[in-house]
Amino acid sequence: MTPEELSELAVAERQRLDRLAHQINVCTATACHASGSEAIKTRLTAEVRERGISGQCLIRGVGCRGLCTNGPMVSVEPQGVLYQHVTADDAPALLDSLASEPVSHIQAPTDDPFYTRQHRIVLEHAGEIDPEQITEYIAVGGYQALAKALYEMSPADVVDELTTSGLRGRGGAGFPTGLKWRTVAKALSDRKFVICNGDEGDPGAFMDRSVLESDPHRVLEGMAIAAYAVGAHEGFLYVRAEYPLAIKRLTTAIRQARQRNLLGDAILGTPFTFHVEIRLGAGAFVCGEETALIASIEGERGSPRPRPPYPAEVGLWGRPTLINNVETLANIAPIIKNGGAWFAGIGTEKSKGTKVFALTGQVKNTGLIEVPMGISLREIVFDIGGGVPEGRSFKAVQTGGPSGGCIPDELLDSSVDYESLTRLGSIMGSGGMIVMDNTSSMVEVARYFMEFSMTESCGKCIPCRVGTAEMHGILTRFCEKRATERDLALLEQLCDLTRHASLCGLGQSAPNPILSTLRYFKQEYLAALESNQPEEVGAAAEEGRS
Amino acid sequence: MPSVGTKAGTNAIAAPTDDKRWRVVDATMRRHGYRPAALIEALHSVQESFGCLDEPGLQYVAASLGVPLSRVFGVATFYHYFSLKPQGDHTCVVCTGTACYIKESPALLRAIEAEFGIANGETTPDGSLSLLTARCLGTCGLAPAAVLDGDVAGRLQPAELLERLHQLVGAAKEVAAR
Ligand SMILES: Cc1cc2nc3c(=O)[nH]c(=O)nc-3n(C[C@H](O)[C@H](O)[C@H](O)COP(=O)(O)O)c2cc1C
Ligand code: SF4
Ligand code: FES
Ligand code: FES
Numbered sequence: 001m002t003p004e005e006l007s008e009l010a011v012a013e014r015q016r017l018d019r020l021a022h023q024i025n026v027c028t029a030t031a032c033h034a035s036g037s038e039a040i041k042t043r044l045t046a047e048v049r050e051r052g053i054s055g056q057c058l059i060r061g062v063g064c065r066g067l068c069t070n071g072p073m074v075s076v077e078p079q080g081v082l083y084q085h086v087t088a089d090d091a092p093a094l095l096d097s098l099a100s101e102p103v104s105h106i107q108a109p110t111d112d113p114f115y116t117r118q119h120r121i122v123l124e125h126a127g128e129i130d131p132e133q134i135t136e137y138i139a140v141g142g143y144q145a146l147a148k149a150l151y152e153m154s155p156a157d158v159v160d161e162l163t164t165s166g167l168r169g170r171g172g173a174g175f176p177t178g179l180k181w182r183t184v185a186k187a188l189s190d191r192k193f194v195i196c197n198g199d200e201g202d203p204g205a206f207m208d209r210s211v212l213e214s215d216p217h218r219v220l221e222g223m224a225i226a227a228y229a230v231g232a233h234e235g236f237l238y239v240r241a242e243y244p245l246a247i248k249r250l251t252t253a254i255r256q257a258r259q260r261n262l263l264g265d266a267i268l269g270t271p272f273t274f275h276v277e278i279r280l281g282a283g284a285f286v287c288g289e290e291t292a293l294i295a296s297i298e299g300e301r302g303s304p305r306p307r308p309p310y311p312a313e314v315g316l317w318g319r320p321t322l323i324n325n326v327e328t329l330a331n332i333a334p335i336i337k338n339g340g341a342w343f344a345g346i347g348t349e350k351s352k353g354t355k356v357f358a359l360t361g362q363v364k365n366t367g368l369i370e371v372p373m374g375i376s377l378r379e380i381v382f383d384i385g386g387g388v389p390e391g392r393s394f395k396a397v398q399t400g401g402p403s404g405g406c407i408p409d410e411l412l413d414s415s416v417d418y419e420s421l422t423r424l425g426s427i428m429g430s431g432g433m434i435v436m437d438n439t440s441s442m443v444e445v446a447r448y449f450m451e452f453s454m455t456e457s458c459g460k461c462i463p464c465r466v467g468t469a470e471m472h473g474i475l476t477r478f479c480e481k482r483a484t485e486r487d488l489a490l491l492e493q494l495c496d497l498t499r500h501a502s503l504c505g506l507g508q509s510a511p512n513p514i515l516s517t518l519r520y521f522k523q524e525y526l527a528a529l530e531s532n533q534p535e536e537v538g539a540a541a542e543e544g545r546s
Numbered sequence: 547m548p549s550v551g552t553k554a555g556t557n558a559i560a561a562p563t564d565d566k567r568w569r570v571v572d573a574t575m576r577r578h579g580y581r582p583a584a585l586i587e588a589l590h591s592v593q594e595s596f597g598c599l600d601e602p603g604l605q606y607v608a609a610s611l612g613v614p615l616s617r618v619f620g621v622a623t624f625y626h627y628f629s630l631k632p633q634g635d636h637t638c639v640v641c642t643g644t645a646c647y648i649k650e651s652p653a654l655l656r657a658i659e660a661e662f663g664i665a666n667g668e669t670t671p672d673g674s675l676s677l678l679t680a681r682c683l684g685t686c687g688l689a690p691a692a693v694l695d696g697d698v699a700g701r702l703q704p705a706e707l708l709e710r711l712h713q714l715v716g717a718a719k720e721v722a723a724r
Contacts, residue, residue, distance in 0.1 A: 034698035068687030204644025206684035282625030299585035360645035360686040
């Protein structure tokens with residue numbers, strides 16, 4: 001395929017879709033699938049065939065629209081009608097209504113702040129296109145950025161554009177993407193690799209999964225552009241084995257892209273070659289860490305190694321390797337298409353663009369959201385999230401998962417950007433955001449995350465292996481209200497030690513949930529001290545015995 | 547260096563049994579040129595075909611890829627996804643990710659333990675049900691969630707979950723009795 005053929009195909013596909021009177025999009029992503037969306041799709045397809053309107057009405061399966069709690073979700077385009085809590089039995093009424101008013105009892109508002117306050121770049125196609133058809137991606141302008149990079153830009157131009165954009169890694173650390181690409185591009189080697197990190201181990205987050213399920217070609221296109229920019233010809237997508245649907249859709253996407261010569265040899269009629277393979281993760285959180293991930297692709301146990309040397313210089317099989325997160329790579333195509341300056345116009349001075357969050361916990365609208373950097377936490381929790389459910393009150397919001405921290409009510413007006421969140425003792429992280437109400441004990445929450453870090457520690461270095469277990473033990477004593485003053489002092493020391501003496505990010509950031517809860521909710525720790533427990537407990541037991 | 551590897555085919559040795567499922571495993575290893583780096587892919591393939599990684603399976607993969615058995619064992623036990631024990635006829639995977647935890651998934655685990663006498667990672671003595679946990683199933687919107695024999699179920703209450711588990715296990719017993 002040449003760039004001209006790509007454009008022609010896009011125009012032809014768009015015309016074909018424009019001729020349809022209705023396009024009915026049924027969400028078939030994980031959450032809606034679990035609520036029975038396949039049955040809805042089957043029923044709609046059968047009804048459309050029976051009514052003989054297949055020619056005017058397309059039924060397609062699409063990715064997540066974000067508001068998964070209200071699923072299964074169905075939308076009707078171009079009319080822009082949205083339905084929630086749909087069942088298969090609603091199918092006839094839904095089709096009857098096409099010519100008249102929408103079915104009121106399942107209609108969902110589209111002017112809700114949940115939708116209007118978002119800014120979708122990474123997720124722009126999620127819920128709009130069929131992720132299993134490459135033609136649908138091409139129709140919305142897919143692979144145009146790759147064509148532009150290959151035909152109009154040198155690899156150095158691509159890196160410059162990225163640098164201008166100010167994009168920072170979305171995998172957690174926020175490292176400037178342009179700088180990372182430049183380092184790999186400069187490394188001298190006849191063989192380099194690009195790796196997409198889709199390990200997503202944060203135990204309350206599913207952003208990357210949703211991107212891979214809803215728009216897999218977007219990530220492949222980003223990888224291909226990255227490979228061109230840094231001079232790599234081989235790539236790996238490291239995806240968790242627990243994500244079967246994402247793996248299936250990626251496999252389909254890679255096959256389709258190869259058939260159309262958008263991956264593989266002589267891409268788009270140029271000498272550029274890029275081959276991609278999928279590698280399955282096997283359920284170890286630490287494998288999200290880049291050096292552990294590399295060891296895992298090499299078929300070893302996923303133990304991190306000291307850096308430097310960084311993978312950009314010494315990576316997979318000792319070769320220069322670019323590792324980027326799924327969401328980072330999903331931002332590449334729009335940046336190349338619209339220019340780095342466009343992207344740099346969104347967000348704050350140091351944090352550009354948007355961020356996808358998995359908003360969950362005690363909040364009305366749980367689901368996947370994409371917001372511009374610089375938005376306040378309050379807007380996310382109360383406007384987009386709709387606040388906490390009736391009868392409860394907001395207590396804290398947790399970002400960054402096991403490496404992050406809890407932010408209390410009085411700091412909710414802080415801006416969501418890398419620096420602000422770090423200053424508050426949390427981190428941007430990969431995008432987990434969990435709202436907690438007055439029923440959650442912050443000490444329990446800290447123990448929950450410490451149990452996670454303890455179980456997931458790879459055991460290679462002692463501060464992390466022993467430190468996480470010790471801290472977990474102390475937190476358990478707090479939860480059981482039998483901790484002492486000494487425990488509190490020891491906990492603080494252990495946090496400091498583990499943070500500074502651990503080899504990789506897992507150990508270095510494992511104390512964060514404790515440090516942030518100690519900072520904002522210390523009274524809960526103090527109240528749990530043994531010396532602060534009412535004596536009656538013991539006295540009552542004595543009485544009972546006599 | 548692992549990337550060099552052996553030439554395709556030279557490591558092809560006979561499968562432990564003439565079970566057809568070994569062909570799937572062979573195909574995976576062949577596709578990777580029997581390189582030691584294919585270890586994790588090969589283990590995925592064995593587990594998917596046979597349900598778990600038993601000793602003959604580990605030995606076969608070790609011999610085929612020219613990797614010491616100790617290393618194969620080390621890798622297989624490092625990753626949580628791999629299981630060295632066979633699972634029960636039915637499986638229940640309770641999500642213990644943050645969103646589900648906040649929405650009381652520990653209560654689900656306690657209910658199962660009280661009713662069936664199995665904790666995380668255990669199987670009932672009659673081999674009918676295994677209990678497992680996972681961190682975030684990606685359906686946090688439906689928290690607390692669990693996967694029953696591959697199907698995701700959301701917004702679970704302990705009583706409802708127990709009822710569904712009895713249905714699963716009970717249905718199987720009826721079929722067996724017939
Ligand atoms: C314990 C640990 C777990 C990590 N897990 C992930 C992960 O699941 N996904 C991810 O993209 N990055 C993860 N990272 C960060 C990666 O090491 C790496 O920085 C990132 O993939 C780089 O991509 P980016 O620059 O595009 O963010 C993890 C880091 C640590 C220390
Ligand atoms: S900090 Fe923890 S996870 Fe990282 S290398 Fe050390 S023991 Fe392993
Ligand atoms: S899975 Fe359907 S809206 Fe999220
Ligand atoms: S935390 Fe349970 S599904 Fe995400």
